[in-house]
Amino acid sequence: xxxxxxxxxxxxxxxxxxxxxxxxxxxxxxxxxxxxxxxxxxxxxxxxxxxxxxxxxxxxxxxxxxxxxxxxxxxxxxxxxxxxxxxxxxxxxxxxxxxxxxxxxxxxxxxxxxxxxxxxxxxxxxxxxxxxxxxxxxxxxxxxxxxxxxxxxxxxxxxxxxxxxxxxxxxxxxxxxxxxxxxxxxxxxxxxxxxxxxxxxxxxxxxxxxxxxxxxxxxxxxxxxxxxxxxxxxxxxxxxxxxxxxxxxxxxxxxxxxxxxxxxxxxxxxxxxxxxxxxxxxxxxxxxxxxxxxxxxxxxxxxxxxxxxxxxxxxxxxxxxxxxxxxxxxxxxxxxxxxxxxxxxxxxxxxxxxxxxxxxxxxxxxxxxxxxxxxxxxxxxxxxxxxxxxxxxxxxxxxxxxxxxxxxxxxxxxxxxxxxxxxxxxxxxxxxxxxxxxxxxxxxxxxxxxxxxxxxxxxxxxxxxxxxxxxxxxxxxxxxxxxxxxxxxxxxxxxx
Numbered sequence: 453x454x455x456x457x458x459x460x461x462x463x464x465x466x467x468x469x470x471x472x473x474x475x476x477x478x479x480x481x482x483x484x485x486x487x488x489x490x491x492x493x494x495x496x497x498x499x500x501x502x503x504x505x506x507x508x509x510x511x512x513x514x515x516x517x518x519x520x521x522x523x524x525x526x527x528x529x530x531x532x533x534x535x536x537x538x539x540x541x542x543x544x545x546x547x548x549x550x551x552x553x554x555x556x557x558x559x560x561x562x563x564x565x566x567x568x569x570x571x572x573x574x575x576x577x578x579x580x581x582x583x584x585x586x587x588x589x590x591x592x593x594x595x596x597x598x599x600x601x602x603x604x605x606x607x608x609x610x611x612x613x614x615x616x617x618x619x620x621x622x623x624x625x626x627x628x629x630x631x632x633x634x635x636x637x638x639x640x641x642x643x644x645x646x647x648x649x650x651x652x653x654x655x656x657x658x659x660x661x662x663x664x665x666x667x668x669x670x671x672x673x674x675x676x677x678x679x680x681x682x683x684x685x686x687x688x689x690x691x692x693x694x695x696x697x698x699x700x701x702x703x704x705x706x707x708x709x710x711x712x713x714x715x716x717x718x719x720x721x722x723x724x725x726x727x728x729x730x731x732x733x734x735x736x737x738x739x740x741x742x743x744x745x746x747x748x749x750x751x752x753x754x755x756x757x758x759x760x761x762x763x764x765x766x767x768x769x770x771x772x773x774x775x776x777x778x779x780x781x782x783x784x785x786x787x788x789x790x791x792x793x794x795x796x797x798x799x800x801x802x803x804x805x806x807x808x809x810x811x812x813x814x815x816x817x818x819x820x821x822x823x824x825x826x827x828x829x830x831x832x833x834x835x836x837x838x839x840x841x842x843x844x845x846x847x848x849x850x851x852x853x854x855x856x857x858x859x860x861x862x863x864x865x866x867x868x869x870x871x872x873x874x875x876x877x878x879x880x881x882x883x884x885x886x887x888x889x890x891x892x893x894x895x896x897x898x899x900x901x902x903x904x905x906x907x908x909x910x911x912x913x914x915x916x917x918x919x920x921x922x923x924x925x926x927x928x929x930x931x932x933x934x935x936x937x938x939x940x941x942x943x944x945x946x947x948x
Contacts, residue, residue, distance in 0.1 A: 454623060483507050483508070485600075494603055496778050521545070522545065559576065562576065609639075624660055654677060679783065693710075699797045707741070708798065710773065714781065762777070808862070809834075811835065811868065871904070873903070898918075
């Protein structure tokens with residue numbers, strides 16, 4: 453009998469669902485090598501501390517290890533004094549990147565001495581975020597040859613699948629949409645554990661089942677529930693960061709842009725110098741944030757440090773901003789940015805959408821969709837119409853490509869609601885992505901007079917445009933185009 457909280461753990465070191473990460477064997481050998489210190493770096497949530505703990509347990513020395521953290525004030529004095537101690541045994545310093553430069557210099561020199569003397573009674577293991585080793589080596593350029601530096605990347609999908617499969621076996625359950633679950637976990641052990649836990653709990657599974665049980669809870673339902681939980685934890689921190697030292701509606705909102713770029717990053721960290729090159733229109737405001745120390749001042753602000761410090765870390769020497777909790781990145785990737793932007797205090801359309809309209813229609817209505825597309829594009833309106841983007845869609849996962857367009861990248865979704873619409877697989881997929889946007893006035897139905905009501909639960913409560921398939925199609929399309937364009941004109945006048 454296994455309990456859910458033991459199988460898919462929300463905190464601590466997993467046991468039942470532990471899977472060896474890449475380079476596990478190398479780390480184990482390095483751990484056994486006397487006098488050889490180690491740096492383990494990489495994004496948060498990918499199992500660095502878990503890996504070290506498991507290796508130490510396997511070597512049967514975990515009980516004799518001293519674990520310190522740069523996050524604990526009481527430990528910092530001890531960490532700083534390590535170089536003056538003798539025969540320290542095996543010492544782990546977690547969150548090494550948060551130490552001051554003076555302490556990093558001391559530890560760098562100390563590890564160099566340990567390597568030169570081949571001290572078998574002292575071993576230092578440093579754990580930190582991306583480029584933690586680079587921060588250390590800058591204090592002693594030849595140190596890199598005398599210590600082992602392991603960088604753990606985001607976890608490959610096949611390893612995350614093994615985590616899920618171990619959990620399924622322990623609980624005697626079958627989790628549906630396994631591939632989708634792995635994909636949205638974004639390479640994080642923590643996220644995959646969280647989503648599996650939530651799918652089980654929503655299905656009433658709290659321990660090992662008597663026989664194989666298939667989980668009926670959809671991934672979307674679990675995701676929505678997770679986002680509610682994460683909003684409680686991260687909303688204040690995200691909004692506080694996005695506003696900066698104080699909200700300046702007349703400015704370029706550099707902190708809001710930085711947060712948006714973080715949400716689009718695959719590494720849970722951001723090289724701000726690189727982002728200025730990619731976004732030259734934001735270069736002046738971002739460079740001021742860095743060069744004038746405003747970003748560092750924001751994170752150290754006495755009134756905000758308790759909100760921001762647990763999640764954000766900026767290293768001025770490298771220009772890299774990191775998020776130290778992968779759940780925050782997961783929250784940012786799945787938040788509705790127009791709504792979030794309004795909550796911060798800017799206009800909801802502050803970020804220009806990739807498209808003004810995205811069409812959703814059944815294949816039988818393609819002729820109508822194409823004519824409407826041609827009418828709107830002739831008026832310089834940006835429209836997502838699948839056939840116009842085939843060159844971008846080919847060779848990609850079609851669902852991955854389409855989902856963000858219907859969820860947020862298009863300002864409005866235009867639904868050609870014919871009798872065929874609810875009978876098609878792809879229209880079901882598309883409508884699942886934008887269904888919640890009805891309540892935000894972002895879905896514009898073009899309703900055939902022949903359609904039966906009720907495909908969308910609250911569809912009748914929202915205004916749309918009627919279309920009579922037996923009438924003059926061309927004149928109706930001109931009218932529909934006019935209505936859609938007038939809506940954009942009004943939006944932009946309000947936005948100005």
